[in-house]
Amino acid sequence: KMNRAASFDEFARVWRPNDWNHFRIRCVGRLPLITTWINGLVICELDSSKIDLPGFDAEQVFHRLGRSGHIGFEVHDVSLKNPLGQDRWAVGAVCRWRNLSLQEL
Secondary structure, three states, X not given: OOOEEOOHHHHHHHOOOOOOOOXXXXXXXXXXXXXXXXXXXXXXXXXXXXXXXXXXXXXXHHHHHOOOOOOXXXXXXXXXXXXXXXXXXXXXXXXXXOOOOXXXX
């Protein structure tokens, strides 16, 4: 269960189509509390130690992934539809990143 999840309407109010959007991700703790913002709006807050899905074990995930490695910026199931029933990605859509910075907490 997520501590906080923005609605599609909240997201749509802050998203800037065909422009740069500002993302912030904060990941704190061994089994982290992960908070994401887009253009200043909290989009999601997830306590990964409390994920309650069949077969999910936070300790197993920690032992498999460890404390260092790759960072996934655009990872999700592209087969999902948005709330309007449309495919999430338009033909020819791209995802670009710029001005990345990391800060150890």
